[in-house]
Amino acid sequence: MPEDYFLYYEDIDWCITVQKAGYKNSTCTNSLIYHKQGISTGAKLLANDDHLKNKKHLYLSYLIFYKRHYKLLLPVAYFILLKQMAGRVFHRQYKEAGIIFRAMFSKLLSK
Numbered sequence: 001m002p003e004d005y006f007l008y009y010e011d012i013d014w015c016i017t018v019q020k021a022g023y024k025n026s027t028c029t030n031s032l033i034y035h036k037q038g039i040s041t042g043a044k045l046l047a048n049d050d051h052l053k054n055k056k057h058l059y060l061s062y063l064i065f066y067k068r069h070y071k072l073l074l075p076v077a078y079f080i081l082l083k084q085m086a087g088r089v090f091h092r093q094y095k096e097a098g099i100i101f102r103a104m105f106s107k108l109l110s111k
Helices: 010-020 048-069 071-090 094-109
Strands: none
Touching (some): 010 048, 048 071, 048 094, 071 094
């Protein structure tokens, strides 16, 4: 599993990496999975600030994923985030707009 991700997209990244290596992905449809909310982040119930921290990881992982697997589509990924950021500003969700902005530019400036 790639270490680049903290939350989000690591499972999708893993599936694509496996496919590129020539293996097939499969699904076990009779599995039962229990999801324990907040285990990865340490939060039992997400308060607004914890929710925003998770959003930060979502946007960062989104860009990492595109950079690793779809470099030619990376400008499209940035455009989509820019559009989402504009929507957050329009709806006066300034904290989340700021998180999108910081995620975009932290990944843009990093190698």
